[in-house]
Amino acid sequence: MARHAQEQEELAGLSIEAEDGLCVVRPRGDWTVEQIGRFDRPLRKLARDEDAASIVIDVSALDRLDTAGAYLLGRTLGPGRELEESRVRGEHRTARRLIEETREAFQDCPSTHEARRGPVAVFASIGQALESFVLDAVDTFDFFGRTVATAGRTLVQPWRLRWTATVSVMETAGVNALPIVAVLAFFIGAVVAYMGADLLQTFGVSVFTVELVGVAVLREFGVLITAIMLAGRSDSAFTASIGSMKMQQEIDAMRVLGLDPFEVLVLPRVIACVLMAPLLTFAAMLSGLFGGMVVSWGVLDISPNFFIDRLQSSISWEHFFVGISKAPVFGMIIAVIGCHQGMKVGGDVESLGERTTASVVHAIFAVIVVDALFAMLYLELGI
Amino acid sequence: MSAEPIIEVKGLRSQFGTHVVHEDLDMTVRRGEVHGIVGGSGSGKSVLVNTILGLRKPDAGEIYFDGQAMSEMSARDRAVLERRWGVLFQGSALFSSLSVRENIMAPLREHIDMPVSLMAEIADLKLGMSGLGPEAATKMPSELSGGMKKRVGIARALALDPDVLFLDEPTAGLDPVGASKFDEMINELRETLGLTVIMITHDVDSLYAICDRISVIAEKKVIVTAPIEELVEFDHPWVQDYFAGPRGRAARSG
Numbered sequence: 001m002a003r004h005a006q007e008q009e010e011l012a013g014l015s016i017e018a019e020d021g022l023c024v025v026r027p028r029g030d031w032t033v034e035q036i037g038r039f040d041r042p043l044r045k046l047a048r049d050e051d052a053a054s055i056v057i058d059v060s061a062l063d064r065l066d067t068a069g070a071y072l073l074g075r076t077l078g079p080g081r082e083l084e085e086s087r088v089r090g091e092h093r094t095a096r097r098l099i100e101e102t103r104e105a106f107q108d109c110p111s112t113h114e115a116r117r118g119p120v121a122v123f124a125s126i127g128q129a130l131e132s133f134v135l136d137a138v139d140t141f142d143f144f145g146r147t148v149a150t151a152g153r154t155l156v157q158p159w160r161l162r163w164t165a166t167v168s169v170m171e172t173a174g175v176n177a178l179p180i181v182a183v184l185a186f187f188i189g190a191v192v193a194y195m196g197a198d199l200l201q202t203f204g205v206s207v208f209t210v211e212l213v214g215v216a217v218l219r220e221f222g223v224l225i226t227a228i229m230l231a232g233r234s235d236s237a238f239t240a241s242i243g244s245m246k247m248q249q250e251i252d253a254m255r256v257l258g259l260d261p262f263e264v265l266v267l268p269r270v271i272a273c274v275l276m277a278p279l280l281t282f283a284a285m286l287s288g289l290f291g292g293m294v295v296s297w298g299v300l301d302i303s304p305n306f307f308i309d310r311l312q313s314s315i316s317w318e319h320f321f322v323g324i325s326k327a328p329v330f331g332m333i334i335a336v337i338g339c340h341q342g343m344k345v346g347g348d349v350e351s352l353g354e355r356t357t358a359s360v361v362h363a364i365f366a367v368i369v370v371d372a373l374f375a376m377l378y379l380e381l382g383i
Numbered sequence: 384m385s386a387e388p389i390i391e392v393k394g395l396r397s398q399f400g401t402h403v404v405h406e407d408l409d410m411t412v413r414r415g416e417v418h419g420i421v422g423g424s425g426s427g428k429s430v431l432v433n434t435i436l437g438l439r440k441p442d443a444g445e446i447y448f449d450g451q452a453m454s455e456m457s458a459r460d461r462a463v464l465e466r467r468w469g470v471l472f473q474g475s476a477l478f479s480s481l482s483v484r485e486n487i488m489a490p491l492r493e494h495i496d497m498p499v500s501l502m503a504e505i506a507d508l509k510l511g512m513s514g515l516g517p518e519a520a521t522k523m524p525s526e527l528s529g530g531m532k533k534r535v536g537i538a539r540a541l542a543l544d545p546d547v548l549f550l551d552e553p554t555a556g557l558d559p560v561g562a563s564k565f566d567e568m569i570n571e572l573r574e575t576l577g578l579t580v581i582m583i584t585h586d587v588d589s590l591y592a593i594c595d596r597i598s599v600i601a602e603k604k605v606i607v608t609a610p611i612e613e614l615v616e617f618d619h620p621w622v623q624d625y626f627a628g629p630r631g632r633a634a635r636s637g
Contacts, residue, residue: 033505033544037497066544066576071508072501094575101571105511106504109484109520348479348525 014039016046023050024089025076028061031069043076052078057099060090070098071106136362143340147270150262165268173234173269174276178283181229185217185284188225189291192216197299206300210307213292214315218323222285224371226277227330231363235338238269239359242342243352251343261343270335277331278324285323318383326374330367337363388447389414389547389579390435395444397430404430406603408444417573417580417593421625422600428583429473431600432549435581436470437461466494468547469540473555475532477524483510483535484520490542509538514564529556537565541572548572550582554589566592587626587634599625 012035013028023046029035046055057073059065073095077087081104088096154161196212242265245251251261289311296302341359345352390412397405404427412418422428433439435446437453446453448464456464477486487506491497510520513534524532533556540548548569554562570593572578584590590597590611598608601621607614615626625631 033491033495033497033542037495037501040498040501067508067512067541068505068544071505075504098575101575102508102512106508107511107517109507109510109517111503111521346525348523350480350525 023055026058030064032066033068058089059092059095071102074099074103162268169272182287185288186291188221189288190295193292193295210310217288218319223281223323223326226280226284227367230334235334235363238338239342239356243345246345266339273331273335274328278327281327334363387414391447396442408604410605416595419594419597420583426600469545470549471536471540473551475536487539513538547579554586
């Protein structure tokens with residue numbers, strides 16, 4: 001209870017007196033868990049300074065006593081489980097019994113391991129992080145391989161594919177993401193147009209804003225915005241849902257029932273993402289171009305008619321195909337990483353959070369790395 | 384044991400949508416007793432306890448603690464009250480990011496002003512009282528078996544030396560030896576600390592061993608509250624099935 005300090009003084013007290021070569025500890029009042037905090041230090045000091053065998057407790061002035069108070073008194077009497085009659089004096093309803101019981105129940109538990117510190121520990125944790133990153137990457141490839149194998153089997157036996165699950169994921173991960181992807185792409189297109197307008201106007205070639213917006217949105221931003229949205233939105237959802245199924249032993253239940261979790265959980269999500277990513281990318285491209293067009297119209301007085309005309313004449317289809325060709329790959333990467341991290345969730349809530357974070361970070365990382373690889377590839381191919 | 388009531392439930396109604404779980408339910412728990420609550424699966428035992436604990440708002444009716452209506456209490460009074468009770472949830476509900484010792488220390492840290500070293504010692508003491516070995520102290524909840532989690536949950540519920548202990552199926556998942564040890568522990572605590580215990584249980588042995596009075600929930604209300612000797616004679620089909628079934632008979636003769 002939230003009593004004032006002054007009141008607390010009156011509720012519990014302690015005096016220590018020397019009598020006939022013995023050290024008599026006299027607790028007074030309520031020795032309950034709320035009160036005993038301040039007696040810890042004096043009693044610890046007493047137990048350290050005096051011979052344990054010479055300490056005697058007089059419980060006659062005690063009022064209420066709980067296990068915490070009894071423990072503190074019992075500890076003062078020194079280690080060991082047995083308690084001699086003479087060590088506890090005075091009459092109290094429960095004190096002797098409680099002290100005996102707490103002495104019996106108490107056990108020395110190992111102390112918590114302190115984390116290592118210092119420069120060595122820093123290097124160690126860097127090394128551990130790197131190792132786990134490499135292992136995780138290898139593991140993801142392993143997972144990817146199993147997904148492909150499952151997909152191959154499903155190709156031969158198409159009736160095994162879970163159509164309902166696939167379509168349902170297509171809706172939640174694809175259709176429901178459409179508004180946010182479109183809005184984001186619109187703003188990115190608008191920003192690119194602004195930057196371009198500002199920069200190109202100084203050279204007097206502001207009309208090239210159309211090319212800038214076209215190439216940037218079609219080649220890169222449309223698909224990247226889609227991939228990042230998918231990673232943030234669907235990938236985390238995959239990890240969380242599969243992870244909580246793992247925690248509830250649902251995955252184990254599937255296995256013993258003869259259901260392949262890859263077939264039931266992973267494949268529908270991968271297929272849905274591979275199919276929906278290009279569609280979302282297409283929407284993102286349209287929306288991004290529209291954003292660029294609106295800004296060009298407002299800032300540069302480039303009319304929509306002219307914008308579209310110039311877009312058609314100066315931007316080749318290649319840019320569109322470069323962009324859209326990356327989408328299914330990104331979709332697959334995202335789905336595979338999300339499902340993989342979900343499967344790696346352990347038994348506790350902590351790991352669910354950890355894995356969800358890891359899943360989003362890994363997915364975005366992988367998407368950007370693969371995007372860079374694509375850029376190099378297409379450069380070499382001259383597209 | 385005094386006949387003075389510590390918790391009174393009056394006219395409680397709980398419902399989920401159109402599904403009514405309790406209708407005009409009354410129950411009285413006396414100070415210092417071990418009060419068992421039994422009932423079929425889905426009869427709303429846990430809902431009743433959660434409502435008493437204030438985790439669920441009653442749809443009608445009132446709960447009195449020490450004669451005070453809980454719905455009229457100020458937040459401050461409630462906080463004071465919450466420190467007087469310990470709760471063991473059905474799934475143990477340990478904090479998964481804390482080690483066992485830190486779990487037991489959590490209520491102490493939150494409410495009590497005392498040196499951390501003493502807190503740790505008290506946590507170890509409670510761990511010993513709940514019957515777990517010293518090696519468990521530094522483990523994480525995910526490394527424990529179901530029965531061990533339950534014991535840690537009990538240790539945490541006892542951390543503040545509460546006046547009232549709520550136990551939701553405390554012996555479920557414990558082996559018979561552990562379960563009877565647990566019964567002993569509850570008996571011991573009640574005698575030495577004057578603890579009031581409200582326990583939901585399906586363990587007929589526990590009902591015989593430690594419960595002073597037992598409330599039976601059926602037909603959306605408490606149909607009877609009585610000591611077990613009277614309860615077995617009570618004329619209600621569910622009660623008869625429960626205590627006259629093979630398990631009930633075995634416990635009775637044992």
